[in-house]
Amino acid sequence: xxxxxxxxxxxxxxxxxxxxxxxxxxxxxxxxxxxxxxxxxxxxxxxxxxxxxxxxxxxxxxxxxxxxxxxxxxxxxxxxxxxxxxxxxxxxxxxxxxxxxxxxxxxxxxxxxxxxxxxxxxxxxxxxxxxxxxxxxxxxxxxxxxxxxxxxxxxxxxxxxxxxxxxxxxxxxxxxxxxxxxxxxxxxxxxxxxxxxxxxxxxxxxxxxxxxxxxx
Numbered sequence: 001x002x003x004x005x006x007x008x009x010x011x012x013x014x015x016x017x018x019x020x021x022x023x024x025x026x027x028x029x030x031x032x033x034x035x036x037x038x039x040x041x042x043x044x045x046x047x048x049x050x051x052x053x054x055x056x057x058x059x060x061x062x063x064x065x066x067x068x069x070x071x072x073x074x075x076x077x078x079x080x081x082x083x084x085x086x087x088x089x090x091x092x093x094x095x096x097x098x099x100x101x102x103x104x105x106x107x108x109x110x111x112x113x114x115x116x117x118x119x120x121x122x123x124x125x126x127x128x129x130x131x132x133x134x135x136x137x138x139x140x141x142x143x144x145x146x147x148x149x150x151x152x153x154x155x156x157x158x159x160x161x162x163x164x165x166x167x168x169x170x171x172x173x174x175x176x177x178x179x180x181x182x183x184x185x186x187x188x189x190x191x192x193x194x195x196x197x198x199x200x201x202x203x204x205x206x207x208x209x210x211x212x213x214x215x216x
Contacts, residue, residue: 010049014038021046024068030080033072042076043067067155091133094124098133106136108143110208112173118212131189132212135196139187139207148202153185160187163216171197173210183210 011022021044024031033039049063071077077084089105092098098119102109111119122128135158142154163171163184171184186197197211 012047012049013044018046021068022048025066030069030071030084033070039070039072042070042079044070089133089137091124091130095120095122106140108140108205108207109136110176110206112176112208112210114173115209115212122212127191128189128194131194132196135187135189136209139196139198143205143207146205148205153200156187158187160185162186167216170216171210176208183208186211 009022009026011018011025013021020031023029025046025048031039031044044067046066046068047063048066049061051059052062069080071080092101092105102111119132122132138157142156146154162168163186168182168184171182172180173183175181181199183197183199185199186195188194189196193215195211195213195215196209197216198207198209200207
């Protein structure tokens with residue numbers, strides 16, 4: 001059983017509980033396997049079960065199907081090369097460095113002014129800084145691989161969900177073009193209940209970040 005800030009997690013591949021695949025999912029990593037026939041796949045199908053607090057306050061078990069990167073031959077490693085070339089990037093040095101480099105490093109991401117102000121207020125020495133930079137890199141990676149004509153949203157690298165109907169009104173923000181839109185999709189970061197709210201625009205495609213901070 002692996003843990004994150006949102007509760008206990010259990011990962012199963014077939015009928016087998018697997019901590020290694022769970023850690024690979026939590027840290028957006030790669031599993032190295034031996035040549036057992038069960039593991040001769042570059043993407044392993046895994047069922048992730050977690051305890052989730054629902055909007056009404058009750059706790060429920062939620063199971064999600066995910067895919068975990070796997071390699072057991074040199075050809076498998078080559079197949080994952082695009083991810084390997086971008087994995088493990090250091091965080092931005094500070095907000096000034098973020099502003100200079102984001103057009104290249106986060107080429108598919110846009111930010112509302114309020115989100116930039118929130119990020120500017122976070123010191124690079126704060127634990128949130130590295131966590132947020134990692135989430136932004138993951139979102140960019142997912143956006144690069146997304147084809148809006150074949151899938152309604154990208155293959156996320158960490159847990160991304162939308163708000164329930166009762167809470168969506170909290171996610172309305174003035175968009176870049178002056179229109180009010182709902183930014184209810186959100187990724188998580190720790191410590192505490194950190195949230196990064198955004199919406200998708202299939203034209204581009206683009207991901208527009210509206211909120212970086214505590215849970216709305």
